[in-house]
Amino acid sequence: MSSRRLILAYFVLVLVAMTWVSWYACVTPSISSLAEYKGKGLNVIGGYVTVCSEPWGLATMFDAYFGFLAFWLYVAWREQSITARLSWFVALMLLGNFAIAGYALLCLFQAKGETDLGKVFFTRKVA
Numbered sequence: 001m002s003s004r005r006l007i008l009a010y011f012v013l014v015l016v017a018m019t020w021v022s023w024y025a026c027v028t029p030s031i032s033s034l035a036e037y038k039g040k041g042l043n044v045i046g047g048y049v050t051v052c053s054e055p056w057g058l059a060t061m062f063d064a065y066f067g068f069l070a071f072w073l074y075v076a077w078r079e080q081s082i083t084a085r086l087s088w089f090v091a092l093m094l095l096g097n098f099a100i101a102g103y104a105l106l107c108l109f110q111a112k113g114e115t116d117l118g119k120v121f122f123t124r125k126v127a
Helices: 003-027 044-053 055-078 082-095 097-110 117-121
Strands: none
Touching: 003 055, 044 055, 055 082, 055 097, 082 097, 097 117
16 A cells, blocks of 8 residues: 555545544533542542543543644654664654654754754654
C-alpha cells in the first residue's frame, strides 16, 4: 500500500472515529458531577478514568490522541532512526503537547541561525 493511501486511510479513520465519539457524547447523559469526586484525591490514572467516563471527556481524548498520532506521523517522516521514532512515539503518547513543544524547540535549537522555517521543520534528518 502506498504512503498516500495509508495517510488517506488514517485520516478517514480519524473522521469516522471522531464522528462516532461526538455523536456518542451528544446522546449519552453525563454520569458524574464535581461534587461526587470532592475529597477523593484522584491521581493521574484516576483522573484519566474519570474524564473518559464522561461522553465529552471521551470525545476530547479521542481528539487529542488522534492529533498526537498525526504529529507523530510527521516526526516519523522527519526522523531517520527507528529508536528516535519509537522514543518520540512514547513521549507523545505520554506527554502530548509537552512533547510536541519539546520537539519543535529541539528542531529550532538544532537549526541554529536558520531563518527559513521551511528548512527548520520540513527537511528530513540525515541518517
